[in-house]
Amino acid sequence: MIYNIKNKKILVTGGTGQIGSFLVEELVKKEANVFVIGRNKKNLKEIDLLIKSKKVTFLECDLINIKKIKKIKKILKEIDLLIHLSSELSEVKTNLIDNAHFSIDLNINGTINLLPHLIKLKRIVYSSSTAVYGNTEKKRANEESITNPVSFYGCGKLGAEKYLNIFCNFNKIPLTILRYSSVYGPRNRTNQVIPIFIKKALENKTIILNKKGKTIRDFIYISDIINATMKVITNNQEGIFNIGSGEKTTMYHLAKKIIKLTNSKSKIIFKESLNEINFVSNSKKAKIKLKFSTKINLDKGLLKEIDWHKKYNTIKK
Amino acid sequence: MEKILVTGASGQIGTFLVKKLNQNKKKIVGLDIIKPKNNNFPFLKIDLKNKNELKKSYKELEDIEILIHLASTVNSGQDLSSNGIDSVNLNIHGTLNLLENLPNLKQISFASSYMVYGKPKKIKINETHPTDPENIYGASKLITEKILQVFSEKKKINLKILRFMGIYGIVSPYVKQAIPSFIEKMLDKKNPIIFGTGNVKRNHIYIDDAIDAIIISINNKLNNKLNNKLNNKYNIGGIDAPSNLELIKIINNEIGTKIEHKFMNSKNKEYSFITDINNANKKLGFKPRVGIKEGIQKTVNDYRKLRKNDL
Numbered sequence: 001m002i003y004n005i006k007n008k009k010i011l012v013t014g015g016t017g018q019i020g021s022f023l024v025e026e027l028v029k030k031e032a033n034v035f036v037i038g039r040n041k042k043n044l045k046e047i048d049l050l051i052k053s054k055k056v057t058f059l060e061c062d063l064i065n066i067k068k069i070k071k072i073k074k075i076l077k078e079i080d081l082l083i084h085l086s087s088e089l090s091e092v093k094t095n096l097i098d099n100a101h102f103s104i105d106l107n108i109n110g111t112i113n114l115l116p117h118l119i120k121l122k123r124i125v126y127s128s129s130t131a132v133y134g135n136t137e138k139k140r141a142n143e144e145s146i147t148n149p150v151s152f153y154g155c156g157k158l159g160a161e162k163y164l165n166i167f168c169n170f171n172k173i174p175l176t177i178l179r180y181s182s183v184y185g186p187r188n189r190t191n192q193v194i195p196i197f198i199k200k201a202l203e204n205k206t207i208i209l210n211k212k213g214k215t216i217r218d219f220i221y222i223s224d225i226i227n228a229t230m231k232v233i234t235n236n237q238e239g240i241f242n243i244g245s246g247e248k249t250t251m252y253h254l255a256k257k258i259i260k261l262t263n264s265k266s267k268i269i270f271k272e273s274l275n276e277i278n279f280v281s282n283s284k285k286a287k288i289k290l291k292f293s294t295k296i297n298l299d300k301g302l303l304k305e306i307d308w309h310k311k312y313n314t315i316k317k
Numbered sequence: 318m319e320k321i322l323v324t325g326a327s328g329q330i331g332t333f334l335v336k337k338l339n340q341n342k343k344k345i346v347g348l349d350i351i352k353p354k355n356n357n358f359p360f361l362k363i364d365l366k367n368k369n370e371l372k373k374s375y376k377e378l379e380d381i382e383i384l385i386h387l388a389s390t391v392n393s394g395q396d397l398s399s400n401g402i403d404s405v406n407l408n409i410h411g412t413l414n415l416l417e418n419l420p421n422l423k424q425i426s427f428a429s430s431y432m433v434y435g436k437p438k439k440i441k442i443n444e445t446h447p448t449d450p451e452n453i454y455g456a457s458k459l460i461t462e463k464i465l466q467v468f469s470e471k472k473k474i475n476l477k478i479l480r481f482m483g484i485y486g487i488v489s490p491y492v493k494q495a496i497p498s499f500i501e502k503m504l505d506k507k508n509p510i511i512f513g514t515g516n517v518k519r520n521h522i523y524i525d526d527a528i529d530a531i532i533i534s535i536n537n538k539l540n541n542k543l544n545n546k547l548n549n550k551y552n553i554g555g556i557d558a559p560s561n562l563e564l565i566k567i568i569n570n571e572i573g574t575k576i577e578h579k580f581m582n583s584k585n586k587e588y589s590f591i592t593d594i595n596n597a598n599k600k601l602g603f604k605p606r607v608g609i610k611e612g613i614q615k616t617v618n619d620y621r622k623l624r625k626n627d628l
Contacts (some may be wrong), residue, residue: 087374104460149467166397292386
């Protein structure tokens with residue numbers, strides 16, 4: 001079934017982030033009436049122009065703060081579709097337990113605070129993460145695999161999924177959960193592995209790898225993520241979907257590629273330490289039901305991210 | 318001797334557990350928001366949502382080695398706007414607050430629930446069954462399991478997750494399980510109310526057996542292989558799995574009455590729910606002893622005593 005988003009009131013949480021900002025641009029192109037919730041109006045980054053030109057409405061609000069949510073409840077009342085991306089970038093607090101509180105607050109408390117205000121809501125699309133699976137050992141995780149997160153981030157994401165499920169069953173609202181693999185590409189402001197390696201490579205500094213660099217990840221380029229997400233929104237698909245490239249990339253391979261693409265003199269050294277888990281996603285369901293396939297390979301994608309970091313000077317030499 | 322902290326010490330399970338641990342001469346500290354009836358053990362009146370209260374009790378908490386974590390919300394509704402936040406704040410954040418203030422913890426037994434599973438996909442449910450909770454209580458228990466798992470792995474703590482079936486027996490001021498509420502009505506010669514058809518079955522567990530399971534779990538020092546996460550979850554349920562109609566028959570027999578039941582429409586889809594307790598049996602040596610007839614007999618006797626102010 002086709003879902004026409006033209007003139008629909010769409011609320012995007014986390015709309016200033018990497019996925020959020022690209023998605024908002026796409027939704028505006030399709031003439032949706034887009035509202036973005038963000039914690040700080042001084043930090044609009046790429047969507048600043050869209051807001052200034054009144055194509056997007058910005059709502060400054062922290063979802064953990066019930067009082068602030070109440071201030072925008074008139075707008076929330078009218079929302080047709082929620083695209084819920086809001087999440088932390090990575091472990092931001094130094095203390096283990098603080099990180100856990102933070103992740104639970106942002107993902108679960110924030111979600112529960114927001115939902116009751118969306119009384120005309122017709123659909124929810126939630127961006128989850130393959131971090132909900134945890135260690136799948138040698139198997140590729142599909143949507144039915146057991147979920148045993150190994151990080152508090154994964155616990156927060158899984159918690160939001162479960163509470164959303166209860167809300168959507170109770171209120172008879174269709175729910176789509178997208179479990180993204182490791183996203184990369186322009187506007188990547190996280191302190192995850194790809195920006196770290198690029199920074200090291202551009203500075204010709206040594207790259208240190210755990211587990212002899214054998215840790216495996218499934219990287220997916222931002223435009224492929226946006227493509228999959230738009231397919232879900234416009235095709236009205238319900239349920240859980242893994243969205244990954246399905247390509248196994250070892251940390252060693254990744255570091256080598258980045259060094260080559262940046263013409264860097266960085267050296268790679270190995271360190272025996274942390275038992276990192278391997279992860280590759282099985283995205284067959286998305287392939288069949290959404291007719292989704294990735295278009296950008298790692299070489300092409302990395303070049304684009306490297307160019308972006310250089311252009312916006314996110315990495316100071 | 319290792320010092321044991323029991324949270325939810327004044328609750329349904331907690332009250333009986335503390336009594337048993339005291340009988341076994343264990344060194345315990347109780348914690349709850351409500352003072353216990355028998356205050357013959359060290360007790361902390363603390364709300365787990367309050368970090369500062371916990372920090373102030375540093376001296377009592379710093380040498381705790383075993384945690385029996387029972388404290389929890391009890392609401393099992395589906396409406397997030399009424400009880401959703403409470404379940405997150407007490408069950409999930411509260412657990413994190415607690416963990417932060419137990420620096421010498423070595424072992425955790427956590428009281429989880431069959432409600433983590435959601436709608437059954439099989440007749441008998443074992444620990445590998447998918448977890449798609451259908452209510453707030455189940456979701457908060459599931460996520461608490463997950464954070465305990467992450468924490469225990471990082472800190473090398475021996476974690477046991479006990480997924481309890483509905484526990485019956487006397488007396489819970491908060492939770493109204495089917496069996497006690499039937500008994501109370503029927504002792505008053507009133508018609509018990511069955512929601513739905515009365516045909517769905519549950520392997521209810523008698524309170525004494527539930528307490529046994531907890532004590533067995535803390536006595537089991539075997540640290541399961543850290544990676545094999547299926548190994549530290551245990552269904553804890555009873556011997557028999559009667560339907561509500563059967564329960565009423567058994568209660569009538571026990572109290573010597575022929576009281577009819579009334580039916581009420583149930584809003585929720587209903588289904589039988591029977592947990593497979595094989596894993597707890599094999600790995601922990603757990604074996605429930607009280608069958609449904611005996612359990613009801615005991616519960617009825619306790620209610621009669623309670624009504625004569627004997628209990």
